[in-house]
Amino acid sequence: RRNNDGCVGDSLSDASPMDAGLLATAQGLMEFHSSHQFCSRCGSRMMLAKLGACCKCTSCKRVVYPRLDVASIMLITTTLSSSQEKEYCLLGRKAMWPAGRYSTLAGFAEVGETMEDCCVREVYEESGIRVDPSSVRFVASQPWPFPQSLMVGFHAKAEATTTMDDHDDDGLPLITIDKDEMEDIQ
Structure with a gap:
């Protein structure tokens, strides 16, 4: 369930610790994928790598991981x-x-x-x-x-x-x- 900000935070209060971790991971990766479509170094398109755990530039090969x-x-x-x-x-x-x-x-x-x-x-x-x-x-x-x-x-x-x-x-x-x-x- 998303709140008005598009986050799943309101769902965490009712979730088990395991489910809360999964929700946080899903929300974090969705935001990461959405905000890292282009390389901040050269401007080329990024592609998902390591099952979506990181993004890799199609041109300069820079690898970027989600930050906390x-x-x-x-x-x-x-x-x-x-x-x-x-x-x-x-x-x-x-x-x-x-x-x-x-x-x-x-x-x-x-x-x-x-x-x-x-x-x-x-x-x-x-x-x-x-x-x-x-x-x-x-x-x-x-x-x-x-x-x-x-x-x-x-x-x-x-x-x-x-x-x-x-x-x-x-x-x-x-x-x-x-x-x-x-x-x-x-």
């Missing part, structure tokens, strides 16, 4: 100074989302950046909150066809001196929620 855009998605937790006994997580939202929809923060890695550095940078850019770099821990990864992305999940702790603001740099609301509140929502 790697992004980090992170659960940031902290104990707020007003409530040292409870651990809270940071959630944000996009302006185009329906009211009440929130997510953990996420963002794409930049050239030369480790995924852990990406996690720290993205949290600060999106929320103004500093993450303790030594607390960043890998949790899991998932192919994500928007298109050809790999989401790398992390858990990290906000620095001890952090105070949670209620808006990000774009003026969008940020919220903190504890485990008990999360269970009440579910």
